[in-house]
Amino acid sequence: MNNTASTRRPFIIPIFLPHAGCPHQCVFCNQTSITGVGRDTVSPEKVEQQIHEFLKYKGNDRRPVQVAFYGGNFLGLEKEYIERLLDISTKFVNNKEIDAIRFSTRPDTIDHDRIEIIKTYAVTTVEIGVQSMDDRVLATVKRGHSASDTQRAVALLKDRHYQIGLQMMVGLPEEDEASSLFTADRIGELEPDFVRIYPTIVLKNSLLARWHENGMYRPWSLERSVAHVKTLYLFFKKKNVPVIRMGLQASEDLDSGAAVLAGPYHPAFGHMVHSEIFLDIATKIMAHKSVSHDTVTIKVHPKSISKMRGMKNSNVETLKRRFRLQTLKILPDATLAEDQLTVLEPISKTI
């Protein structure tokens, strides 16, 4: 079940360029809220300083290091600015302090000319904000591009052997589960190296916030979002496409509610999805075994204990209720894979 991109995830130095290079503001977006970085604060000099600071945190971490330009539309920036940012990053690459460069960008800015700009630099990974492959949804959220732009962009990048990450959203206006599964299906066909899945949150000062206030948009509930993202996660797992993130990265503004007006934001969204998957598997095994004992023990990999337990022990309580158990023990077993669990024979049984 655990679907990691690689056993050696890079150490990422994130540089946020909120809305930089964006042709307009998409209805759901407010990068200033998400990243906590102001729009006009990122000069190339500041980028250099940020990289230095992050390298100090890195300490003895031996993972490959990547600088990542996020929060805007990287290839939509002025050519000179792109080159200045990449030149700065390259100094660190040449010093062997950084291994590679990655960025996120819109599909409609990926073309031959833009790829020419980056081709001599150590860019290995391009993340594309797909959001949806349903043209009706894309038009509603005023993305300004179509699904075919994504298909064309992925083909161009694949030709040049870039690693490709595709980001999709869930619960956009005009989107239901069927539309979202359609998006997942099209993304699966493109065979990306990884995907990220973001539930739609109503961020303050976004156009979506106005739609929400005047009743034009109702966000999905947390339960509905977790249930659907679980389906998507399992879908991508079957296709061998790693899902490297589910839910927005927690931040002070998001956690305090300062940036969020409504919607299924939870700082541990991905954890909730994994917990539901563990609950489903345990239920299936226990039902199959016709468990009817006082005490049952479930073993999982040590890293998966909290996922098995669920938020605030909710999985334990649910399983105890479902199978009328007095005690349910969750024990670590490092011989198991992180996505595996075993249900042991009963420890005791009341006669």
Ligand code: SF4
């Ligand atoms: S979703 Fe992407 S392209 Fe749209 S406004 Fe936000 S950063 Fe810019």
